[in-house]
Amino acid sequence: MMRPSGKTLAQVVHEKALAAPSSPAIFHQDEAISYGELQQRVNQAARALLAMGVKPGDRVALLMGNEPDWIVVALAVSAAGALLVPLNSWYKRNELEWTLRHCGVSLLISASHYIKADYAALFGEMIPELAGTPPGKLRAAQFPE
Numbered sequence: 001m002m003r004p005s006g007k008t009l010a011q012v013v014h015e016k017a018l019a020a021p022s023s024p025a026i027f028h029q030d031e032a033i034s035y036g037e038l039q040q041r042v043n044q045a046a047r048a049l050l051a052m053g054v055k056p057g058d059r060v061a062l063l064m065g066n067e068p069d070w071i072v073v074a075l076a077v078s079a080a081g082a083l084l085v086p087l088n089s090w091y092k093r094n095e096l097e098w099t100l101r102h103c104g105v106s107l108l109i110s111a112s113h114y115i116k117a118d119y120a121a122l123f124g125e126m127i128p129e130l131a132g133t134p135p136g137k138l139r140a141a142q143f144p145e
Contacts, residue, residue: 008079042075049080049082054080056082062109063109063119065089074086085099085103085105089115089117093122096122096126
């Protein structure tokens with residue numbers, strides 16, 4: 001077996017998808033996702049990030065549970081040349097606010113709920129401008145990036 005030549009995890013997954021697209025990449029609950037399907041999902045998510053204006057070097061925060069979509073978004077961020085800021089799903093409001101400001105996040109991707117956390121309500125309280133703002137268009141004084 002040859003060693004991958006990719007310099008990022010997204011590149012290595014892409015190589016594996018080309019070499020063995022039907023091989024399983026992720027097992028989650030009753031679902032198996034092949035490398036080919038994973039690569040398709042990553043490509044679609046990366047195109048969406050670029051369409052939203054994500055540029056190489058931007059910081060993209062991710063807040064969701066341990067599920068295949070977390071992996072897809074993480075790989076898509078890498079494929080777009082951006083930097084992933086993984087957020088702890090147990091963070092409280094003050095920790096989320098501090099991390100988002102400190103990291104200069106330009107995009108936040110979040111589940112609306114996870115276990116007992118209602119992130120939609122939490123972010124609505126943190127960022128009143130969020131209500132009625134289309135995805136990717138938010139401008140808030142407390143989060144200038």
